[in-house]
Amino acid sequence: MDVTSILDKLNAAQEEAVTSDRQHLLVLAGAGSGKTRVLVHRIAWKIQVDNISPYSILAVTFTNKAAREMRERIDELMGMSLRGMWVGTFHGLAHRLLKAHWKDVKLPENFQILDSDDQLRLVKRVMRSMDLDEQRWPPKQAQWWINGQKDEGLRAAHIQETGDPHMATMLRIYREYEEVCNRLGVIDFAELLLRALELWRDHPAVLDHYQQRFQHILVDEFQDTNAVQYAWLRLLAGKVSGVTAVGDDDQSIYGWRGAKVENILHYERNYPDTHTVKLEQNYRSTSNILTAANAVISKNAERMGKSLWTDSGEGEPIALYAAFNEHDEARYIADRLQSWVNQGNLREDSAILYRSNAQSRVLEAALLQADIPYRIYGGQRFYERLEIKNALSYLRMMMNCHDDVAFERVVNVPPRGIGDRTVETIRALAREDQISMWRASEKIVTEKRMPGRAINAVAVFLELINEMSGQLEELELYEQAENAIQRSGLIEMHKREKGERGQARVENLEELVGACRNFEAEDKDLPILPQFLDQVALDSGDGQADEDQDAVQLMTLHSAKGLEFPLVFIAGVEENLFPHKMSLDEPGRLEEERRLAYVGITRAMQKLYLTFAESRSIYGTESFNSVSRFVRDIPKDVIEEVRLQNTISRPTSYAGSGSMHSDSGDETGFSLGQGVNHQVYGEGVILNFEGNGPRARVHVRFAEVGTKILILASANLMAL
DNA sequence: CCGTACCGGTTTTTT
DNA sequence: ACCGGTACGG
Numbered sequence: 001m002d003v004t005s006i007l008d009k010l011n012a013a014q015e016e017a018v019t020s021d022r023q024h025l026l027v028l029a030g031a032g033s034g035k036t037r038v039l040v041h042r043i044a045w046k047i048q049v050d051n052i053s054p055y056s057i058l059a060v061t062f063t064n065k066a067a068r069e070m071r072e073r074i075d076e077l078m079g080m081s082l083r084g085m086w087v088g089t090f091h092g093l094a095h096r097l098l099k100a101h102w103k104d105v106k107l108p109e110n111f112q113i114l115d116s117d118d119q120l121r122l123v124k125r126v127m128r129s130m131d132l133d134e135q136r137w138p139p140k141q142a143q144w145w146i147n148g149q150k151d152e153g154l155r156a157a158h159i160q161e162t163g164d165p166h167m168a169t170m171l172r173i174y175r176e177y178e179e180v181c182n183r184l185g186v187i188d189f190a191e192l193l194l195r196a197l198e199l200w201r202d203h204p205a206v207l208d209h210y211q212q213r214f215q216h217i218l219v220d221e222f223q224d225t226n227a228v229q230y231a232w233l234r235l236l237a238g239k240v241s242g243v244t245a246v247g248d249d250d251q252s253i254y255g256w257r258g259a260k261v262e263n264i265l266h267y268e269r270n271y272p273d274t275h276t277v278k279l280e281q282n283y284r285s286t287s288n289i290l291t292a293a294n295a296v297i298s299k300n301a302e303r304m305g306k307s308l309w310t311d312s313g314e315g316e317p318i319a320l321y322a323a324f325n326e327h328d329e330a331r332y333i334a335d336r337l338q339s340w341v342n343q344g345n346l347r348e349d350s351a352i353l354y355r356s357n358a359q360s361r362v363l364e365a366a367l368l369q370a371d372i373p374y375r376i377y378g379g380q381r382f383y384e385r386l387e388i389k390n391a392l393s394y395l396r397m398m399m400n401c402h403d404d405v406a407f408e409r410v411v412n413v414p415p416r417g418i419g420d421r422t423v424e425t426i427r428a429l430a431r432e433d434q435i436s437m438w439r440a441s442e443k444i445v446t447e448k449r450m451p452g453r454a455i456n457a458v459a460v461f462l463e464l465i466n467e468m469s470g471q472l473e474e475l476e477l478y479e480q481a482e483n484a485i486q487r488s489g490l491i492e493m494h495k496r497e498k499g500e501r502g503q504a505r506v507e508n509l510e511e512l513v514g515a516c517r518n519f520e521a522e523d524k525d526l527p528i529l530p531q532f533l534d535q536v537a538l539d540s541g542d543g544q545a546d547e548d549q550d551a552v553q554l555m556t557l558h559s560a561k562g563l564e565f566p567l568v569f570i571a572g573v574e575e576n577l578f579p580h581k582m583s584l585d586e587p588g589r590l591e592e593e594r595r596l597a598y599v600g601i602t603r604a605m606q607k608l609y610l611t612f613a614e615s616r617s618i619y620g621t622e623s624f625n626s627v628s629r630f631v632r633d634i635p636k637d638v639i640e641e642v643r644l645q646n647t648i649s650r651p652t653s654y655a656g657s658g659s660m661h662s663d664s665g666d667e668t669g670f671s672l673g674q675g676v677n678h679q680v681y682g683e684g685v686i687l688n689f690e691g692n693g694p695r696a697r698v699h700v701r702f703a704e705v706g707t708k709i710l711i712l713a714s715a716n717l718m719a720l
Numbered sequence: 721c722c723g724t725a726c727c728g729g730t731t732t733t734t735t
Numbered sequence: 736a737c738c739g740g741t742a743c744g745g
Contacts, residue, residue, distance in 0.1 A: 063734065091735040115735080138729095189735045224734095257733070356731050361736085378733075412721095419721050453721095538735060558732050580731050596732080619730065620736050 006044050006077070010037075013279050018042045021050075022275040026222075026267050027246040030308045031293070031602035032284030032564065039218055039246055040073045043085075046216060047078070055084035058214040058236075062221050064089055064539050066562070070220070086214070090229050091189060092538055094196035098187075101206060105199050108185035110400060110530065113537040117384060118405055119143055119188045125408075126176045137169060145170045146177060150190035151226045151258030153197065184404050193228045200235050211238045222247030222267075226258040234270075243271070249304050250297050253558060253596045255588070265304060282308040282602075284564050286315025288638040289604050296633050297598040300591045308602070317640040320631060321611040326359070326572075329613045330366030332642075333569050336609060337372055337552060340567055347373060350567035351553040353560050353600050355578040358618065359571060360554055367552065377555035381540035387494060387505040391512055392536065394484035398469040399529050402436035411437075414493035417457035425450060426458070438462075464488065477528050478516040485509045557600045568604035574612045574625035597630040675720035676700060678710070683720065 007015055014034055017027045018041045029035035043059065046052040061067045071087045086093060095113070102109050114122065123146070124139045149159065156175040161168055181187060187195060200207040217237055219225070222245040225233070237243050245267060252261040268274045282290055290308045297303070319336075323329035333352060341347055352363055352374075360376060367374045382388060390413055393406035401407075411426075412418040429449075430440035444450055445459045468483055475483070485491045494505040519535070521528045553565070557578075572578055579593035601608060612627050631639075677683050684700040698712045710717070 089735065095735095113735085116733095140729095192735075254733075256731085358730075358736095381734095415722065417721065421721090457721095540734075556732060577731095582731055592732095617736085 003049055006041050006048065010034075010041065011281055013277055013281065014038050014041075017277040017279070018045050019049075020275050020277065022273060023242045024271040024274040025242070025244045026264070026271075026274050026276045027244065027279065028264075028276065028304055028306055029246055029248055029279040030282060030306050031248065031251060031599070032282040033279035033308070034283060035246055035248075035279065036070065036073065036220075038279065039220060039244070040070060040077055042244060043074055043218065044077050047082070052216060053084070054082040056213060056215040057218070058086040058093075058216070059088075059218040060093060060220065060233075061087075061089055062224055064092070066220060067092065089538070090225075090232075091192050094192045094232075095534070095538060097196045097199060097210075098192065101199055101203070104203050104206060105195050106182075107187070107195070110185075112186045112396070112403060112405065113192065113534070114181075114186050114188045114405065115384065115537065116143070116189070117389065118186075121408070122180065122186075122405070123173065123177055126180055127173060130172065130176060132169070132173070137173075142170055142173045146174045147188070147190045148258065149174060150188075150194050151228060153194060153228045153231060155194075186405060190228075193226075193232065197228055197232045197235065200232070207235065207238075210236060211241065215241050216244075217241055218244040218246070220246055223249050223252040223261050223264045224254050224259045225263050227260055230260065230263045248306075249302075250300075250306065250595055251561060251599050253561065253592060253599060255592050261302070265302065278306055280306055280308055282310045284605050285310065285602060286312060286606060288315050288317055289601060289608055291638050292318055292608070292634040293598050293601040295635055296594060296601060296630050299633055300594055302588075302591060316607050318634065318638055319607075319609045319642055320627075320639050321609065321642040322627070323611055323613040325615040326362045326613045326617065327366070329571060329611045330362045331369075332611060333363065333571065333609070334366040334370040334372055336569070337367075337567075338370060341372075345567070347550045347552045349565055350569075351555065351560065351563070351565040351603065352569045352571055353555060353557050353603065354571045355557060355580060355596075357556060359577075363554060363571065373549050373551040374554055375549075375551040377553060378559045382508070382511075383536050383540050385505075385508055387490065387508055388512055390490055391481065391485050391488075391509055392533065394465075394468070394488050394490070395481065395529060396533060397465050398472060398480065398484065399527075399533065401438040401465055401469065404430070404437045407437045410488070411461060414489045416461060416489075417453065418461060419454075422450065422454045422458065425454075438465075472527075472529065476517075477519060477532060478513050480529060481513045481516040485513070557596050560603050561599050564603055564605055566604075566606045567609075568600075568607070569609045569611060570600045571611050572613065572616070573610045573628040573631050574616070575628055576623065576625045577616070577618075578628050578630070594630065597628075677718040677720055679716060 007018065010018060011034075014037065017025065017038045027035070027038055029038065039059070043057060046057065047054055059067075059070060061070060067088050074085075074087075075081045086096075088096070098105055098107060098111070102111065120139060120143050123143045124134075127134065127137065127139055127142065149156075156171060156178050159171055159174075161171065181191070200210070214236060217233065219233060224247070233243065245264070247264050249261055249264050252259060252264070255261060268276060285293075285308075287310050290310055294307055298307075321329070321332050323332055337347070337350060340350060354360065354363070357379060360379075364374065364376070383392070390410055393403075393409040396403045396406035397410065408423070408427075411423060426437050426440045426444060429435075429444060430437045433440065433443075435443075441458050441462055445455055445462065448455055450458075464487065468480075468487055471483070472480065491506060491509050494502045494509065496502070497505065516532065519528070519532050521531045523531065557570070570578075576584075578597070579590055583589035583593045610631055612625070612631070615622060615624055617623075675683065678700070681700075698710055698715065698717070700710060700717070
């Protein structure tokens with residue numbers, strides 16, 4: 001094949017990265033600099049020019065989506081599908097290893113994966129069995145703590161007690177939880193990685209096999225690796241394999257869940273023979289947007305140092321809108337979106353980004369009002385929904401009735417007369433006799449160890465599962481799913497549920513059947529159900545949203561990483577919200593917020609709007625925040641302020657939605673600078689007027705409570 | 721045992 | 736404001 005097709009569209013830095021023949025390569029890829037392209041072309045280069053076998057290549061990412069995308073783009077570039085190459089997520093690859101070597105890691109062959117919801121339930125159960133007060137020791141916190149330890153590669157046995165009573169309790173829970181997981185043969189997400197690491201660490205022959213095989217390792221989003229993932233990579237690479245790490249320290253936004261930006265900062269130190277290439281030419285955004293992004297990120301101290309540039313033009317200025325409150329903010333965004341569409345653009349090409357999910361509600365309401373279709377990303381994942389998890393648990397019971405986690409979940413869902421007392425009896429017997437809860441139930445029924453009514457209820461449940469699993473062999477996967485939701489009574493239960501909620505749940509269950517219909521087994525010779533359930537455990541069903549409608553995309557800044565849109569709004573750029581108040585005390589966390597701002601800004605290709613609200617109701621209470629420090633870091637000459645705050649220092653050049661402009665307050669009976677009295681807030685001074693008629697608002701700085709924005713008609717102000 | 725009333729918690733998210 | 740989980744009465 002012709003080499004030029006691989007190098008064709010690459011700039012000098014990209015080409016250097018693609019063709020480097022040094023053992024280790026670190027590619028510092030700024031936002032929009034063609035990172036995935038480099039990764040994909042480097043693989044093609046190795047195969048076609050260096051004559052490397054695809055069989056010896058392993059490429060690892062964080063999300064299923066990224067893995068799919070990489071695989072597709074390689075196939076596309078090569079013009080064929082490469083077999084033998086491993087492309088997957090850290091968790092997916094770890095799962096594959098554990099499936100192949102389950103004996104070595106002391107797992108049952110059909111071990112189940114706990115998602116975080118399953119994990120929390122299990123932690124709760126463990127804590128209850130330890131008689132811990134759930135008020136004093138929130139199970140969520142214990143779960144968080146355990147995962148934190150595992151992400152660092154620490155087993156309960158490794159952890160040194162410091163005499164800290166909090167830690168001592170957490171450690172006790174961790175120990176107990178570990179034991180229960182082993183007994184049940186289940187593993188959580190962090191365990192997947194840790195167990196895979198231990199597989200290699202403790203089984204030199206196994207490690208040797210994979211080291212021999214994978215001579216070329218490529219890692220995407222390297223700045224997001226945690227301690228265990230990094231150790232796993234180092235172990236696999238050994239002394240001879242080559243590692244290509246691609247990442248951007250400025251886009252490290254997952255420190256709070258164990259990602260170690262140090263892995264990239266110290267990479268050259270850990271791998272002395274590393275060649276580092278910086279990709280700084282940006283192909284995405286206008287130079288105004290990049291100026292803003294560079295200015296914001298340059299305030300961080302801990303950086304490898306990069307500066308994005310582009311040879312495309314300046315583009316439009318960044319718009320900054322100061323809203324009265326979150327409703328005004330949302331209306332403004334809807335208004336700007338409408339005019340974007342009126343100019344002949346696609347809604348699909350725009351996104352509204354925010355710091356926290358709670359912000360989406362008001363935005364949704366405004367979009368609904370304006371008749372603008374939207375799609376929300378994030379929030380609850382399809383396969384994590386209550387009704388879906390229940391249905392999956394039935395499927396799991398049908399496949400293997402000794403699955404205690406699934407058993408507990410659905411034994412009394414829908415309600416069939418098996419209450420807490422009964423379940424506790426079953427659980428106790430199971431523990432005592434070291435048998436599954438299924439076996440324990442059978443025993444209880446045959447030996448009539450409980451009141452007749454309870455025995456009956458349990459017998460009905462056993463019979464139900466038996467019948468459903470009896471036909472496993474003959475039925476298609478979707479028929480099995482249909483069975484699971486019909487015969488269990490799940491769908492009937494949600495149909496009876498009143499309101500839109502039940503309706504949505506029924507639809508989700510039907511969608512699950514659809515997903516089963518579309519599912520294709522990786523290995524056609526093996527039973528399909530286990531393959532489906534494994535896949536579902538590692539893929540939260542991201543692609544489920546309907547893609548057919550042209551819609552604005554709403555998502556958090558975190559989930560926007562890796563995406564790009566011609567038009568971007570970042571809503572709520574306020575102190576305490578972004579940067580979030582939870583991140584203000586520690587400098588490291590503040591730097592992460594700043595990186596998040598950098599990620600957000602660099603999503604925009606043509607036009608970026610930043611909006612903030614002078615008053616915002618959050619969780620029922622009103623707060624008054626000033627504009628985010630990140631906005632203040634952006635050079636004034638790339639910003640166009642749509643409406644200035646209280647004190648006017650520059651004329652506004654914006655000429656859109658008229659009602660948003662300051663008005664004089666002529667007919668209100670008050671004037672700027674006038675002293676007023678308010679029944680609740682006390683004495684203050686009028687700073688500004690907004691709007692006309694019944695919706696006219698007034699800004700007042702009160703002596704006691706600071707500046708507030710009030711509806712003039714209802715504020716009942718007294719002139720002083 | 722099941723349904724309704726209160727209570728607490730609410731940054732970010734993948735797997 | 737709102738959701739989900741727990742506590743109590745039917």
